[in-house]
Amino acid sequence: MANISDTKGLSGLISQYGTDAAKSKAGIEKPEVAKDEAALADQNVFLKLYIEQLKGQDPTAPQDTNDMVAQMSQFSSLERLTSISDQLENMATSLTSNQALSASTLVGKSILLDGNKTNVTDNVEGVQVRAVIPENSQSASLKIFDADNRLVRTVPLDSGEYKWDKLDDDGNILPSGEYRFAASSTDEKGEVSTASIQLPARIQGVTINGENGTVLNVENHGKIKLTNELEILG
Numbered sequence: 456m457a458n459i460s461d462t463k464g465l466s467g468l469i470s471q472y473g474t475d476a477a478k479s480k481a482g483i484e485k486p487e488v489a490k491d492e493a494a495l496a497d498q499n500v501f502l503k504l505y506i507e508q509l510k511g512q513d514p515t516a517p518q519d520t521n522d523m524v525a526q527m528s529q530f531s532s533l534e535r536l537t538s539i540s541d542q543l544e545n546m547a548t549s550l551t552s553n554q555a556l557s558a559s560t561l562v563g564k565s566i567l568l569d570g571n572k573t574n575v576t577d578n579v580e581g582v583q584v585r586a587v588i589p590e591n592s593q594s595a596s597l598k599i600f601d602a603d604n605r606l607v608r609t610v611p612l613d614s615g616e617y618k619w620d621k622l623d624d625d626g627n628i629l630p631s632g633e634y635r636f637a638a639s640s641t642d643e644k645g646e647v648s649t650a651s652i653q654l655p656a657r658i659q660g661v662t663i664n665g666e667n668g669t670v671l672n673v674e675n676h677g678k679i680k681l682t683n684e685l686e687i688l689g
Contacts, residue, residue, distance in 0.1 A: 565655035592640035
């Protein structure tokens with residue numbers, strides 16, 4: 456009789472009872488089972504194989520049960536790992552759904568991006584402008600031009616933050632359209648330099664789980680990867 460503690464013996468035992476014909480002859484069957492029942496079915500087959508071996512063992516040389524315990528432990532571990540894998544897969548699916556739902560709420564909002572042009576619509580109360588003013592700047596100003604490149608507004612910049620109220624220099628409300636912004640600063644030597652600015656850009660769509668993760672389709676900027684560094688405006 457093969458010894459279950461011997462690898463070759465265990466292989467011989469499985470070979471003896473492992474075929475469909477042999478299992479049918481010995482009354483051992485492994486029916487088709489669902490994925491979540493597969494591990495339990497494998498354990499049952501192993502136990503039946505082991506019992507068949509015990510029936511024919513030499514009473515004067517009982518079999519070592521250590522291998523059976525180890526094998527059952529492996530089955531249990533595999534079953535738990537399979538369950539954990541399924542749970543993680545379900546969690547990932549749930550997170551993707553939540554991410555898609557959250558990202559969809561960004562459509563129609565705006566983010567601050569480097570640029571000098573933005574579209575102004577009637578439903579926008581004002582345009583948020585952020586300028587990077589050098590530390591040695593003595594004065595800074597912002598100029599706003601309409602679509603025909605006409606200067607419509609000039610304002611001093613006391614700080615890097617400014618919200619344009621869509622009025623021209625005479626206090627008239629300007630129509631919707633594309634406007635260009637230019638900021639400059641003057642240092643203690645009287646030298647004038649251009650200051651970089653950020654303007655709001657409208658989010659037109661969102662792509663979920665693309666090659667680059669979650670990507671925003673931004674007006675005049677194309678696809679922008681969604682990161683924690685983006686400042687999203689209402």
